[in-house]
Amino acid sequence: QAEGEWIMLLSGAAALRFEHERHTRLLAPGDCLDIPPHDRHRVEWTAPGTATIWLAVFYSSSTPWPA
Template identity: 60%
Template structure:
């Protein structure tokens, strides 16, 4: 049976920590909704994932720092970023006054 829902319905309370929900999983890919509310990566922590991640901010805002870049990239609604495997990155900030809602797709990059 087909699965359906509303991406913005039943948002978790992210005031105590970022909330991640897997919305779909397929061979080679996972789709998540991430809700942040003022969270950032811990000092000195870097994500270093063995897979490609594609993210888009649908509401709120965030600063994502890619290792080797001088400043974080400010992501606002509609902004997306593909992060190749093993590209170290961290979340410098997310908005504290409203939820930042991300759509993240994790998986192997398949050439277009």
């Protein structure tokens, strides 16, 4: 995707894998990641039997930040 994505896992558990990495990243509640634009990734799994809730903020590198 053209936007960057900042994510935080709020509940549950998950494993996220980036195309350029050999291993998955295990995520627990409170863990966060910044995913640059066009960085291919996928969710390998989420914890069964519990809700996995994400907070995802999408941003554009051309968007100026407030001063």
